[in-house]
Amino acid sequence: MDDKIRQDTLKDFVSRTINELLRTLPPEKRLEGLSPEERLEGLSAEDVLKALTPEMREALARQLKPNGAASEPGRGPDHG
Numbered sequence: 001m002d003d004k005i006r007q008d009t010l011k012d013f014v015s016r017t018i019n020e021l022l023r024t025l026p027p028e029k030r031l032e033g034l035s036p037e038e039r040l041e042g043l044s045a046e047d048v049l050k051a052l053t054p055e056m057r058e059a060l061a062r063q064l065k066p067n068g069a070a071s072e073p074g075r076g077p078d079h080g
Contacts, residue, residue: 022030031039040048049057 043051052060
């Protein structure tokens with residue numbers, strides 16, 4: 001019984017410590033190691049657009065084809 005109580009106490013301590021550390025880390029440190037897809041997970045297209053600067057939105061718009069599909073690098077009229 002004492003081992004179970006110790007395990008639960010240790011788990012609670014670890015959980016609280018991790019949560020506190022996450023609150024104190026800067027955002028770029030918390031995001032380290034995540035793929036771009038993981039970083040965007042749970043965000044709507046509207047949320048993503050709101051987060052982009054006007055310059056980033058313009059750059060993204062230039063990369064999109066007129067039909068709205070993203071163009072593939074190395075593809076297009078000059079690259080067959």
